[in-house]
Amino acid sequence: MTTAVGLPSAVLSAHTLLVPALHRWTARLGGHLSTTCGYQLGLCTADGAPTGTVGGKLIRPVFTLLCAAATGADPAGVVPAAVAVELLHNASLVHDDIMDGDRERRHRPTLWARFGVPAAILAGDALIALAFEALATSAPVADVAHLATTLRLLARGQEDDLRFERLARVGVAESTDMIVGKTGVLLGAACRLGVTRPDWQPRFEAFGTHLGVAFQLADDLLGIWGDPAVTGKPAGADLRAHKQSAPVVAALAADVPAARELARLYATPLSEADVARASALVEEAGGRAATEAEAARRLDLAWSHLEDLDLDPTAHTHLRTLATSVVDRDH
Amino acid sequence: MTTAVGLPSAVLSAHTLLVPALHRWTARLGGHLSTTCGYQLGLCTADGAPTGTVGGKLIRPVFTLLCAAATGADPAGVVPAAVAVELLHNASLVHDDIMDGDRERRHRPTLWARFGVPAAILAGDALIALAFEALATSAPVADVAHLATTLRLLARGQEDDLRFERLARVGVAESTDMIVGKTGVLLGAACRLGVTRPDWQPRFEAFGTHLGVAFQLADDLLGIWGDPAVTGKPAGADLRAHKQSAPVVAALAADVPAARELARLYATPLSEADVARASALVEEAGGRAATEAEAARRLDLAWSHLEDLDLDPTAHTHLRTLATSVVDRDH
Structure with a gap:
């Protein structure tokens, strides 16, 4: 099979x-x-x-x-x-x-x-x-309490996301917290709730949380550089919507001319030419490289939490394949 | 004290x-x-x-x-x-x-x-x-499961309520089901979750559910005949909003001339004079008496579930006073 x-x-x-x-x-x-x-x-x-x-x-x-x-x-x-x-x-x-x-x-x-x-x-x-x-x-009731905490943190993450839309500039740390809240905690809960051993639950939770962040960063990269034929969204969709996605936040935080030009551009409605220009500026200011590096770091970090556990080899292989596929994907 | x-x-x-x-x-x-x-x-x-x-x-x-x-x-x-x-x-x-x-x-x-x-x-x-x-x-986790079921039934009750607003006629049984869902189950849960003895929990739940229905029926009566100075709402507020509240549902279900006149009136926007006329018609068709009788019946039914239990006398008195006050109230 x-x-x-x-x-x-x-x-x-x-x-x-x-x-x-x-x-x-x-x-x-x-x-x-x-x-x-x-x-x-x-x-x-x-x-x-x-x-x-x-x-x-x-x-x-x-x-x-x-x-x-x-x-x-x-x-x-x-x-x-x-x-x-x-x-x-x-x-x-x-x-x-x-x-x-x-x-x-x-x-x-x-x-x-x-x-x-x-x-x-x-x-x-x-x-x-x-x-x-x-x-x-x-x-067990402790698992149910964990799901309730997860829902509370999801609400908090969504609130941050809505708030960021009204800001011209979002800090990298704030942006990461929001991604943890919106995507990390739920995948963390998904992994934790699959595990019954209480001493292993926090480790699987940490695994899932970091993986969820990597997953969201991959999503943010696709939102700018994804192939429209594959993602089903127009190129630069997140830029057109002025989203404060991770590559944009990282680019704006850089102290380089491209970051300043991007900030000026992002303050106004964007034409098609502006979207292409903004995409180039995010890349030039290092936003793409920083996000790719952070996604890779989170993937490594995820696995570090399961490193020394004695896991079923077949399931472990499936898990590794699935984890890699959700981070390194084109849609 | x-x-x-x-x-x-x-x-x-x-x-x-x-x-x-x-x-x-x-x-x-x-x-x-x-x-x-x-x-x-x-x-x-x-x-x-x-x-x-x-x-x-x-x-x-x-x-x-x-x-x-x-x-x-x-x-x-x-x-x-x-x-x-x-x-x-x-x-x-x-x-x-x-x-x-x-x-x-x-x-x-x-x-x-x-x-x-x-x-x-x-x-x-x-x-x-x-x-x-x-x-x-x-x-205990069983209590949490009960709260989850309560939320599911609340959603179902609210859905029925929204659906009824688009209907010209609602059946008395359907209307009662909706009241149980929107108000009964939550007071049922409130009473059940105060009790730790598993054999007593269903009885306190039934007590609270019937009481919740009586409470809502009292609310529906106030929505038509409440004193504006006390309720803070204009007289006949529920009629003006064309609500299918319990007295209206009961009145429309009656096979009398007043019910038919009410149905015709309720199919159109209501002037101030119409609201007064509708209020009189609901009463003439027996909607007020039927709702008052049902509220009283539900209050009796509520207490029947606790009848033979050995309860703390002081708390029992408080409970009885509070139960009566929420049904027999003017605001």
Whole structure:
């Protein structure tokens, strides 16, 4: 079942466990909420017809299952925890899309764009409820407390993100804190909740948190230099939206002429030519290199936390392949 | 310390336990979220200055403490559970206010009206996170699972409420289900979570659920016949908003001429004279009497679930006074 790369079969068998569980949990909602939440997860169309698949790549819950396997546990035992993480992730996507005014996700209208803001607020709340229900009916209460802390930190990270949009300049440290809050803590929780040994939980959490940061930095790099044909977004999308993404923050923090020109450019609406120029300036001021270096550093740091643990070799290989693929990717 | 009525001192001593705990938990959020969540709870002004008090009457968490006392337990032990219930209640108020477009609550602008929709969505999420954190760090995991189910049912109740607004006619049974979901389950949880004996928990939950329904029916009666000077709302406020509140639903279900005239009237925008006429028609069609009778029945039903339990007499008296006061009130 394991291919040369090891990844597809591991992810595929994880999906075999996860997708039916996601179906079961959203069905529990009943009424229109099963449809709106199912639509968000890609389990059904806007009319409620089953798609026979799922929307995202389920990266976070796959990590939960792989971490369980790495510690020698049966991944089937942590399916509720994996489901909880995926539901919480989707809840934050649903609410963030409203706040950010984003109208499209995964090539479909976002939940609020399709069903309206009230339905989307409610669907997010319902997904949070299901996440806690899934976890609390299967895991120790300390794990549930950890998921609650995770949700609190996600809210804090999103608040920082919204605040940064109104600032001309964001500090590198502040920006990193925000990335930890928005992406790190959730992947940290995904990895931690796959592990039952209390002494190993903090190490898997640290592993996942650093990996999540690396993942977000890779995303930020794609937001500027990603191939439009692969990412599905226009080149320089994040620049056009004046986002304070990691490469921009790093570039603006540099004391070089390119940084000053970038700051002047970023203070005004950008034409297509300006976007190309801004992209070149971010690179010239060192923003791209600094972000690539930090992503690589975070990936190393992630692994340092698992270094001396006696892990299942097959699961360890899958984990390593998956971790590398989420950081070193083109979409 | 106990007055003749017994209520004020019991509620007052409950507040002494609850208010500092609410302060502590919202402070944990940090940043702007401490302010927005503190504002919602009435702990601080919009600028973050402490008000030295709290916004609502804390009815739900007071029930949690009184139920603990009734079973002979120390109320101090269930403060985190009481806080969790109050935080979850406020989370649902914050999100419902956005969905309903309500701009004022407790004589102040609602959170979204004051800070914008994104800040209000986030504050609601943060309050949910805190609620689960408070409970999961102090109670058995089964209690946390119950809180999660409560949040799921709250979302379902609010969905029904939003859907009913678009319908010309709502069935009495459907309307009751919605009231159970929106108000019953949360007071049910408030009472259940105050009790540690597993065999008594379902009985206190049933007590609180029926009481919550009675509470909502009383609210619906005030929404039509409440004294504007006392409620702070114009007379017939719910009729003017074409709400499908319990008296209206009961009146429209009757097979009498007044019901048919009411249905015709409710299909159009209402002038001041129409509001007065609608109010008279709801009463003539039996909507007021039916709702009053149902509220009384629910109050009796609530007590029937605690009937044969050996409860602390003082706490029992406080509980009875408080239960009666929330149903038989003028504001």
